[in-house]
Amino acid sequence: MLKRLVIALLGILCLIVGAAGLITGAWIYTVFGSDGEVSAPAGSVVEVQGSNAVVIDLADANLSVPYLTFKGETTIQAKNTEGEMGAALFLGVGEATVIDEYLAQTTYSVGEFTAPTKPWKMTLVPGPANTPGAPFGQPAEKLIWSSSAIGDPAVLQLDSPAAPLTLVVMRSDALSPVAADLSVHLKVPQLVITMWIALAVAVLLLPAALTLFWIAL
Known part of the structure; x- marks a missing residue:
């Protein structure tokens, strides 16, 4: 028994x-899935006339994949909103103070996250008037980025820095407003x-x- x-x-x-x-x-x-990857929408930035860039505070945005936060490779992707035409997209991450100095030469927008499938709330930040045909400087030429990417879609890997960083979304030629859909991707092969x-x-x-x-x- x-x-x-x-x-x-x-x-x-x-x-x-x-x-x-x-x-x-x-x-x-x-x-x-079978490859240890998951993706989640991160809203969209809408075109704001007169704005040459969109600034996003990564900490305030809380861009993360739902359910879990694992140690893995996290990337953010931006692609042109359907029907939008223009130069390739640029994604850049850097320190807020340095980026503020760069964007002080132009008019830009500050994006505020609302919901994964909804547009970001955009606040226009007026800058000095630019001479027509004279851009304030293409972003890829600047040595201010911790990391950056160009393309359509533009895919940027996000690290975990000690200092808060700012994400900038704009056109690679810095000449026209940007409208793009954002998504976050997490890859954890160990899973x-x-x-x-x-x-x-x-x-x-x-x-x-x-x-x-x-x-x-």
Whole structure:
């Protein structure tokens, strides 16, 4: 009788651990897929006439992938809003004070995050009048960025710096307003390993639990 009780308890333990492995593996696959990646929309910046750039405070924006924050490779992507034409998009990250000095030469907008699928709230910051045809300087030529990217879409990797950083979204030629859809992407390759280990545990322990229950009976 005692032997059957011990076997039954072992079966229950195997069942609990196996079920936990199955749930964990299935959850990781559902959220991150088989490649350990997940994406989430981060709103959109709308065109503001007269504005040559959009400034976003990364800390205030709280750009993060829903559910979890893992140590992995986080990137933000900007692509032209459908129907928009113009030069390639530029994404740049740098210290706020340095970027303020750069943008002080022009009119720009400050973006405030509202919701993942809605446009950002835009506040125009007037600057000095520019001479027509004389841009205040293409962003890629400036040595003020911690990291930057150009393209359509433009894809920029976000690190975890000690100091707060500012994200700038603009046209690569700095000549026209920008309208773009933003998204955040998180890649954690280690989760793929975790997923397969969890599923392997489930495959081993769930049948073992059934076998132990059968022996106990």
